Amino acid sequence: MNCSELKEGQVLVCEECGFELKVVKACGETCCTTDACCTGNITCCGEPMKLKQ
Numbered sequence: 001m002n003c004s005e006l007k008e009g010q011v012l013v014c015e016e017c018g019f020e021l022k023v024v025k026a027c028g029e030t031c032c033t034t035d036a037c038c039t040g041n042i043t044c045c046g047e048p049m050k051l052k053q
Contacts, residue, residue, distance in 0.1 A: 001041060006023045016044065019049075
């Protein structure tokens, strides 16, 4: 998952250590018009984080 795919209120979790990140404010269109933050996966412990079910 990268920031352009995340919506407000979603939670990402690291399956390795259990660390969680909650989206407080979704990435806006202004942010996502550049490659500055919207490329690649958000990772923890060397692995991509997954949406918490």
